[in-house]
Amino acid sequence: MENAENLKPEESLRLIDSMINTAKNKLADDGFHLIFWGWLVFGAAMSHYITIMMNIPYGYAVWPILMPLGGIISGFYGYKQVKKDKVKTYIDVYLGYLWGAFAIGMVLTLVCMPKHGIANTYFFLMILYGIATFVSGGLLNFKPLIIGSLFSFACAGISVFIGESAEQLLIISVALLFSYIIPGHLLRAKYKSQNV
Amino acid sequence: MFKDLDPILHSQLRLAVISLLVSVKEAEFTYLKEQTDATSGNLSVQLQKLKEAGYIEIEKKFKDNYPQTICKITPGGINAFEEYVKNIKSYLTKH
Numbered sequence: 249m250e251n252a253e254n255l256k257p258e259e260s261l262r263l264i265d266s267m268i269n270t271a272k273n274k275l276a277d278d279g280f281h282l283i284f285w286g287w288l289v290f291g292a293a294m295s296h297y298i299t300i301m302m303n304i305p306y307g308y309a310v311w312p313i314l315m316p317l318g319g320i321i322s323g324f325y326g327y328k329q330v331k332k333d334k335v336k337t338y339i340d341v342y343l344g345y346l347w348g349a350f351a352i353g354m355v356l357t358l359v360c361m362p363k364h365g366i367a368n369t370y371f372f373l374m375i376l377y378g379i380a381t382f383v384s385g386g387l388l389n390f391k392p393l394i395i396g397s398l399f400s401f402a403c404a405g406i407s408v409f410i411g412e413s414a415e416q417l418l419i420i421s422v423a424l425l426f427s428y429i430i431p432g433h434l435l436r437a438k439y440k441s442q443n444v
Numbered sequence: 445m446f447k448d449l450d451p452i453l454h455s456q457l458r459l460a461v462i463s464l465l466v467s468v469k470e471a472e473f474t475y476l477k478e479q480t481d482a483t484s485g486n487l488s489v490q491l492q493k494l495k496e497a498g499y500i501e502i503e504k505k506f507k508d509n510y511p512q513t514i515c516k517i518t519p520g521g522i523n524a525f526e527e528y529v530k531n532i533k534s535y536l537t538k539h
Contacts, residue, residue: 255459257535261532263463267463267467272467331508334472335470336468336471337469341469
């Protein structure tokens with residue numbers, strides 16, 4: 249692009265429109281964190297459920313092992329991404345605040361788990377999933393995330409009626425499948441198609 | 445005919461840069477170069493003009509031992525851009 253000074257008004261508007269659209273259409277999320285956390289928590293919940301069904305002791309041990317490990321991997325990936333990005337959009341900033349608040353809420357909910365009781369905690373976890381994916385879907389203008397978040401809210405509501413049972417683990421797996429895993433893979437496919 | 449138009453913005457490359465920066469929080473020099481297809485030399489000169497007009501801020505840093513130039517629009521730059529768009533639109537409605 250050269251520095252022609254004799255721009256016509258129509259050309260100016262076309263140029264502004266094209267540059268703004270270039271920046272606006274940059275998809276701010278590659279779906280990595282949704283896919284990674286979706287499968288990790290899904291896998292942990294299913295393993296825990298299977299150990300309960302097969303009467304294998306200490307099945308809950310998957311949580312304190314996998315979740316901190318997930319935090320380290322996810323944090324490392326996020327750090328690398330931030331360093332690699334050549335542009336920071338306002339959506340990047342808002343998503344950062346949203347998922348930061350989500351992480352704090354998640355850690356607090358898990359720390360308070362013994363106080364609230366394990367069965368009651370699933371409700372709050374799924375509400376947090378629902379809020380984070382609903383707002384992310386809105387910011388990214390990505391309907392599968394918004395629809396998926398509704399499954400999380402619905403599963404949270406259902407979990408209240410399940411009570412103290414291993415089936416809570418199945419409910420949270422369904423919430424993750426629809427609000428994280430499926431939208432995450434769809435988001436990644438869209439991101440890749442934009443960056444071919 | 446264009447007497448109301450800001451001469452700093454009424455230039456293809458500077459207008460493209462400001463239009464990109466108005467939509468993002470900040471952008472690296474390499475991103476602006478890729479999106480505008482400008483040469484490094486020309487882009488540097490035009491960025492300097494925008495900076496001197498107070499429309500953008502330029503921050504020079506190091507990333508993995510390589511120099512990195514980050515550009516950000518200022519509130520003055522946003523006002524100038526809005527004024528420019530308003531003037532262009534009013535010209536188009538009159539003609």
